[in-house]
Each structure stands twice: as structure tokens, then as C-alpha cells.
Amino acid sequence: MKYKLIDKFNNVVNTVDLESGVGISGARTYFIGVKRIYGSEFDKIWKVITEDHWNKKLKSLHQKSSYKWWNEDREITDDELKF
Secondary structure, rough: EEEEEEEEOOEEEEEEEEEHHHHHHHHHHHHHHOOOOHHHHHHHEEEEEHHHHHHHHHHHHHHHHHHHHHHHOOOOHHHHHHO
């Protein structure tokens, strides 16, 4: 099963494929070892979710909330940029 390490802004930082019996707790332990940080500090920065959870809930939310500044810049014409 795939597990994702998510930051506070719901961005995927890392993904790992572990045995399905490991569960969220085991995946969290794995990522704590990778980051070499205490569990209490880890929880302040990241969370671990399954890929299924990401695909069902957070992926669509993340795509909707992403601000694309270049779309706004595209609407500005050269005349508007002249002062």
C-alpha cells in the first residue's frame, strides 16, 4: 500500500510503498526515521495518509485551491504595463 507524507499545506512531500499490514502507524514510524525527528515534532510539520485517502479527498481540494498567478498575468496587456 502507498502512503504519502503531507505538509501543512497539503502538498505531497514523499511517497512510500510499504506492506499493507504496516498501516498508518507503521508508515508514520518509517517517515519519522527518514526525517530523523522526534514524533511530537514530526506531528507539528507533517501527517501521513494513504494514497487512497489522498486521491479521494485532498487531491481535488489541493488542485482547486492552487493559485495560478500566471493566469492573471496573462490577462494584463502590454499597454497596461506601460507607465
